[in-house]
Amino acid sequence: MSVISYRQALHDALQSEMRRDENVFLIGEEIGLFEGSYKITAGMLAEFGPRRVRDTPIAEEGFTGAAIGAAMLGLRPVVEIMTINFSLLALDQIVNHAAKIYGMFGGQVRVPLVIRTPGGGGQQLGATHSQNMELYYAFMPGMKVVAPSSPADAKALMLAAIRDDDPVLVLENLALYNTVGEVPDGDEPAEIGRAALTREGADITVVAYSRMAAVALQVAEQLAGEGVDVEVVDLRSLRPLDRDTIIASVRKTNCAVVLEDDWLTYGIGAEIAATISDGAFDWLDAPVRRVAMAEVPLPYAKSLETAALPSAHDAVTAIRETLHAVGRHR
Numbered sequence: 001m002s003v004i005s006y007r008q009a010l011h012d013a014l015q016s017e018m019r020r021d022e023n024v025f026l027i028g029e030e031i032g033l034f035e036g037s038y039k040i041t042a043g044m045l046a047e048f049g050p051r052r053v054r055d056t057p058i059a060e061e062g063f064t065g066a067a068i069g070a071a072m073l074g075l076r077p078v079v080e081i082m083t084i085n086f087s088l089l090a091l092d093q094i095v096n097h098a099a100k101i102y103g104m105f106g107g108q109v110r111v112p113l114v115i116r117t118p119g120g121g122g123q124q125l126g127a128t129h130s131q132n133m134e135l136y137y138a139f140m141p142g143m144k145v146v147a148p149s150s151p152a153d154a155k156a157l158m159l160a161a162i163r164d165d166d167p168v169l170v171l172e173n174l175a176l177y178n179t180v181g182e183v184p185d186g187d188e189p190a191e192i193g194r195a196a197l198t199r200e201g202a203d204i205t206v207v208a209y210s211r212m213a214a215v216a217l218q219v220a221e222q223l224a225g226e227g228v229d230v231e232v233v234d235l236r237s238l239r240p241l242d243r244d245t246i247i248a249s250v251r252k253t254n255c256a257v258v259l260e261d262d263w264l265t266y267g268i269g270a271e272i273a274a275t276i277s278d279g280a281f282d283w284l285d286a287p288v289r290r291v292a293m294a295e296v297p298l299p300y301a302k303s304l305e306t307a308a309l310p311s312a313h314d315a316v317t318a319i320r321e322t323l324h325a326v327g328r329h330r
Helices: 006-020 044-048 060-072 084-098 134-138 151-163 211-224 243-253 268-283 302-308 312-325
Strands: 002-005 024-028 053-055 076-080 114-119 144-146 168-173 180-183 196-199 204-208 230-234 237-239 256-263 289-293
Touching: 002 006, 006 024, 006 044, 006 151, 006 180, 024 044, 024 060, 044 053, 060 076, 060 084, 084 114, 084 134, 114 151, 134 144, 134 168, 134 237, 134 268, 144 151, 151 168, 151 180, 196 211, 204 211, 204 243, 204 312, 211 230, 211 256, 211 312, 230 243, 243 256, 243 268, 256 268, 256 312, 268 289, 289 312
Parallel strands: 024 053, 024 076, 076 114, 114 168, 144 168, 204 230, 204 256, 256 289
Antiparallel strands: 002 180, 144 237, 196 230
């Protein structure tokens, strides 16, 4: 077991898979000589050379399309898109080609493609560089979408994504890159489509993913000091979605709060709330509460950006109000 950063965990997973399988290669803007905007690909060009670490022009549609073609012919490309906001330029390639080729070709061709890209606010990058748009891709049959919240999951889910025969979007939150945690030695992939019960509890279920899953654990520890026993479900995978784990937890605790680092309307949280309603309605003692960011383009000014993003305080308030409604908290 090693204690490393989220950033290092992603680097180690990429390096390990490139050493293991010569069909794995990296492609994207400034990932070679510059070693990536966030230094995830540091040292890769020196070790693997320009054939397997391919710098591209600023043309997301073009290099994503090239990667899809390479995947169809048996390679395993890992595309780095500098931020998820820029993936909109490659939306046609991702949605109309990568996600659909296997089905439209009658299963004759697979697309073992990974798209890894950071998202999220809090870095004062402005409204067009601070979005979480994982919903666009989680909505799409034919895609898989994972959102690791810890260094251990960052490595294990990246390993799983590269070895998967379907296109996988790996969502990396910018605020998590410098976080540290224990990561098992070795190269054991996670199971895509399985949530993690990161903290067991009896009073209330908190469901979250990516940065907000890390916030959920902090909130759970804080409330434990008040005698509140919070159970935390980290989704890890947004498509496929582990509905069984969510439902089982809510049937146990009888109430739930959903945290997401995105807009409330039409969000991932809405799908979680519907899942709970479908599978655990008769067990609920209170309506499902949702915590999300303000419904505005994210401001640049630090004070306004902080106010717009969901916080630990927002989560604590929602949990306390839910428990108060069912008579479990003073």
